Amino acid sequence: MENVLLYFAKANGLIILFYLMYVLFLRKETFFVSNRLYLILGLILSLSLPLITFTKTIWVDPIPVPEFYQEINPENSNAIEIPIQENPLDWTLILSMVYVIISIVILLKIGIEIASFYNRIRKHNQQKEANFTLIHSNTTENPFSFFHYIVINPHLFSEAELQHIVTHESIHVKQKHSIDVLLGKLFCAVFWVNPIIWLYRKAMLQNLEFIADNETFQQIENKYEYQKTLLKVVTHQNDLSITNQFYQSLIKKRIVMLHTNQSHKRNAWKYATILPLLVGFMLLFQIETVAQVKENSKVAAYAVEVDYSHILTSKTTDAEIKEIENAFKDDESTLKISNVKRNNEGEIIEIKLEFSSKKNSKSKNIKIVKGDKPIKPIKIYIKEDKNEEKSFGFEEVTNVVSGKFVTDTITFENLQMLKTNEIKKSDNEEVIYIINGKEYTKEEMKDKIVELDGAIEMNEDEKSGKKVMVFKGNSTISDEPKTVISFDEITTKKESNSRNSDAVYAVVAAEYSENETFSHIDKIKRNKLVDAKKALILLNGKEINFQDLDKIDEKTISSSGNTIASHAMKKYGEKGKNGVIFINTKAYDIENNPIIRENLISKNNSEKPKPKSIELKSGDVVIVFEGDKIKFPGYPTHYLNQLKLEFQGKILEDNIDFFKNYELEKIKDIKIIEDESSPKEKKRIKKIIIETK
16 A cells, blocks of 8 residues: 555656646747647656666675574563554545545546437437548537547538638547547546646647647638637537537637747757656656675575574463464464363463474374373474475473484374373383383483484373483484483583584483482593593683693583594594593683573573564564564564665665664554565565554
């Protein structure tokens, strides 16, 4: 709607511009035929120029995107309150409808006049001439013509007067002046609110009479009698505005123009006065500036993987569930949340979540939670990798770890694995491990290596209260270690998702008794898989000695891990033949590990900005993350500084500042302009247009 109104304003402005230049420079000139062309061209250009835009490209340096997995995970996003309020009357729509109705009424009136004309002439005698058809009508007072018809009452005029009138009207017919008349009427119907368009049409009709008068004056001998004929019909009027009437109201101007000396040809320069104004219009309103990122092979190698997610908790309301479903609806997948049951406190105790692919009807991701206790928070996500391939699924927010940080999705295969209704192992065991569908005790897994290709989920058996750790995906148990992470470290180690790592991460269970309390350094020294005295020890990437371990402040350690034997030698050669121990401090991880940095900052910064939401007219919800990213349903997450933002007809320079400081509840709708160069199946946004309430 905003674009239509802008186009309408530009077209009206050009009509006013052409009319003013005609009045100032051309109205008194006798270039009648040229004036006719000018007036017609003015209307045509007023419609077409606002549709022509030119693109100005500004080359900017690319923004380097670090090569790491970036997870956009708004904390407590389910707590976003979107106020439900009654939609006020859309006055813009109402006024637009009224305007269109009036235009339709005017167009209907034109149609009725045309039908009335043809209905009138078929009842009278018709005399066909070479270039026109003469209609003799005793009911017509004022002579007129319409296309190749000339209508006249022969009883009101003498033979000489009839000849003058027919000569005049035949010029209208020959030069097809009825086209100009209808064109003027149509523009009045469309732009009726602009008073200048009515004056514009009047100027067109007046100029047509000047053309006919001028050529008639040159063809007849008795010029005085012709002027008397003009005066004779001055009191007669005709009710059909679509016709070329022999009588026109400004009869004095017509007679004065007949005696006006012909304009000198050098005055033709006046037609060029409109050109600078048209050029100015194009420069001011029709040039669109586009920022183009310079190609950089180094930057092109980077990729950002986006994870758009939402947290569903036991306290999520039914209205919020609908909003979550809408937020995850796009061209590739559909989210359905059903079978919701609540306890007396209104908390969700049972729920079914189902992601289905629109491209492959057999591809579904399902999560079912049943019980009598409130459900744990569930993260619903859509991930897009560097190849723009999407995956979607669910995961519980707490006690979920991933050996390779792959998508933690409950598929039909591992859904059966989770339906363990009875734990068969000894009641004395506090933790039971389920690997490839088979149960193992802590003792059975001692000193064993699990090569994991999937994810780990920690559950609790409702009957026995035992902790159940489920290894999802295909896992291999062996005695010979490849690459090792201690069991109590894997629950906090999140940096293991590095795509460039040569390591194949695995799990070692029961290294230490749960009753034993060792410091971080003691655990490194007592590690049974890597001998700290012989291994290569790296602190923040720099080699240190075994004795230096005691000098490290435990409070400063952020993460640690180890790689042994063959895998260590691949990267570190002879130095890594006895294994490698990695220790990173918090300061080092904050600076060098983006994922650890994100986690540490979020833990220490309770004032982290929450994402903002915008509800559109369509019911879709747009999420703005920390002021610099924006997510539309059906589109990948975009950086604001890579989009053009149009607000109140202007392109803003600082999009991030706008979303940080503007009252988003005032936004009524956001129109999306897609980037035509992006693949159809991977839509990208080029520009957004903000419409306020």
